Amino acid sequence: MRRNGRGAMATIAMMVLVSASLVSRTASAQHIKRIPLPPSQNPTNADLPIAAAVWVGNTLYVSGWLDPDMKADSDTKSQTAGILKDIQKLLESQKLTMGDVVNMHVYLGTNPATDGKPDFSGMMAGYTQFFGTKDQPNKPSRTTLQVVLPAAARGALVEIDLVAARP
Amino acid sequence: MWLVRPFLTPFEFYIDRMRPEHLLLVAVMLIGPLTASAQARKQVPLPQAQGILPDVSGAVWAGNILFVSGWLDPDLKTDTDVQSQTVGVFKDLKKFLESEKLTLGDVVMIHAYIGSEAGYEGYRAGYAQFFGNQPNKPAHTTLQVVLPAARRGALLEIDLIAVRP
Numbered sequence: 001m002r003r004n005g006r007g008a009m010a011t012i013a014m015m016v017l018v019s020a021s022l023v024s025r026t027a028s029a030q031h032i033k034r035i036p037l038p039p040s041q042n043p044t045n046a047d048l049p050i051a052a053a054v055w056v057g058n059t060l061y062v063s064g065w066l067d068p069d070m071k072a073d074s075d076t077k078s079q080t081a082g083i084l085k086d087i088q089k090l091l092e093s094q095k096l097t098m099g100d101v102v103n104m105h106v107y108l109g110t111n112p113a114t115d116g117k118p119d120f121s122g123m124m125a126g127y128t129q130f131f132g133t134k135d136q137p138n139k140p141s142r143t144t145l146q147v148v149l150p151a152a153a154r155g156a157l158v159e160i161d162l163v164a165a166r167p
Numbered sequence: 168m169w170l171v172r173p174f175l176t177p178f179e180f181y182i183d184r185m186r187p188e189h190l191l192l193v194a195v196m197l198i199g200p201l202t203a204s205a206q207a208r209k210q211v212p213l214p215q216a217q218g219i220l221p222d223v224s225g226a227v228w229a230g231n232i233l234f235v236s237g238w239l240d241p242d243l244k245t246d247t248d249v250q251s252q253t254v255g256v257f258k259d260l261k262k263f264l265e266s267e268k269l270t271l272g273d274v275v276m277i278h279a280y281i282g283s284e285a286g287y288e289g290y291r292a293g294y295a296q297f298f299g300n301q302p303n304k305p306a307h308t309t310l311q312v313v314l315p316a317a318r319r320g321a322l323l324e325i326d327l328i329a330v331r332p
Contacts, residue, residue, distance in 0.1 A: 030231045030330050032275065034304055049298040050307035054275040056232060056330045061276040064308030107310055148311035150287055161278075161308045 030057045035094065040068035040086050052090060058166040060094060062087065064107070065162075070155040076111060076119035080126025083160050088130070096164050098130050099138035104162040106142060109149035111157055118146045123158055211267060216241035216259060225263065231331040233267060235260070237280070238327075243320040249286035252322050253293025260325065261297070269329050272303040276328040279309045282317055290323060 033055040041063075042048055053062040067073050067082035088098055106127075108118035123144070132139045140162065149156045213225035217239065226235040240246050240255030261271055281290055287309070298304060305327070314321050 030332070032330060032332065036304075049295055049304055050277075051304040052306070054306045056275050056328075059232075061306045061328065063276075063306040064310075105308070107308075145310075145312075148284065150281075150284075150309050150311060159308070159310075161306070 032056055035090075037063075038086075038090065040089075041065065043068075053094070055094070060091075060096065060164045060166075062090065062162050062164065064159045066151055066156050066159055070151075074155070075113065076108070076122035076157045077125040079156070079158050080106075080123045080160075081129055083158065084126065084130045087160065087162065091164060094164075096166065097136070099136050100164045100167060101131075101138070101140040101162050102165050104140045104142045104160060106144040107147045107149060107159045107161075108144065109147065109152045109157050109159070119157070120144070214259075214263060214266075226267070228267075233264075233269065233329045233331070235263070235327050235329065237324045238263075239316055239321050239324055243316075247320070249281065249283075249289030249322045250293045253290050254296060256323065256325050257293065257297045260327065264329060267329075269331065271297055272301055273329045273332055274303070274305045274327050275330050276306045277308070278326050279307070280312045280314060280324045280326075281309065282311070282314045282322045284311055286311075286322055 034051040035053045035055070037048060037050070037052040039045065041052060050063060053060050065083050065087050067079040068086050069082055070079065073079045073082045084098070091097060091100065106123060108120065108123060110116040111119045113119070130136065149159055151159065207228065207230055209228040210224040211226040211228065211233075213220055213223060213236065217225065217236075223236055226233050238256050238260050240252040241259050242255055243252070246252045246255045257271070264270060264273065279290060279294075281287065290309070314324055316324065
């Protein structure tokens with residue numbers, strides 16, 4: 001009886017050794033996976049030398065994102081919501097949710113409707129539909145900057161890039 | 168007793184005497200370094216070509232991820248257009264990454280800060296020389312900003328994140 005107990009102990013010891021060495025091996029090698037741009041961010045299907053996002057282990061780095069429908073969404077609030085809705089789709093395709101966003105950069109362009117002054121409260125009105133809500137209480141760290149957006153000529157008022165992490 | 172099991176190996180002997188506390192100790196010894204190695208931090212000093220900024224690292228390793236500071240063309244005097252400065256910056260970044268045993272193919276995210284709207288085309292042309300013909304496309308954001316180094320002739324600045332494969 002006692003000898004059987006020791007045998008079981010030896011088996012457990014071996015299992016711990018093997019599983020611990022397997023876990024350390026997977027953790028040390030950073031798995032990298034590059035996600036191509038979706039049609040919403042590359043409507044002309046051009047051969048652009050950038051990725052939509054890159055997985056590094058459990059962290060996803062997402063490129064600067066624009067509202068796919070800038071023509072219809074002509075104010076900062078609706079463009080912010082449009083961007084976040086489209087990013088949500090990307091995250092869902094990667095089995096992530098908005099609650100997995102950990103860091104965000106919001107770039108506000110000059111706003112023609114207010115003599116160039118960026119519409120911060122409009123951005124917040126779009127943002128708060130997705131973060132800090134009853135259904136999605138998680139809030140990311142965030143930096144908001146006023147810049148000149150490269151896509152301003154196409155009607156962009158706001159651009160967002162972010163980092164998400166697999167829970 | 169030894170007559171019963173004369174073939175006891177040292178490992179069997181240890182296991183024979185092993186108590187649950189030992190098992191726990193082995194587990195902690197194996198898993199402990201794992202959490203420590205995921206946090207390994209190393210500062211890489213700013214190369215001289217990037218100027219002397221005593222309070223800033225050129226880059227910081229966090230585990231297998233390298234966070235690189237904003238980078239300028241080391242030769243702002245000679246390179247007076249955006250395309251040649253873009254080539255100058257990426258050439259210098261390539262050298263820096265190589266010193267850390269990385270290549271431009273290990274870059275996962277880039278922020279390009281460009282001083283003027285007129286610079287986008289030159290930036291795209293310079294960027295394509297380094298990333299157009301290789302399969303590893305980084306995530307990327309391009310912005311137009313007011314550059315702190317503009318008065319020294321800087322037309323763009325780039326920061327990036329790279330990962331040890």
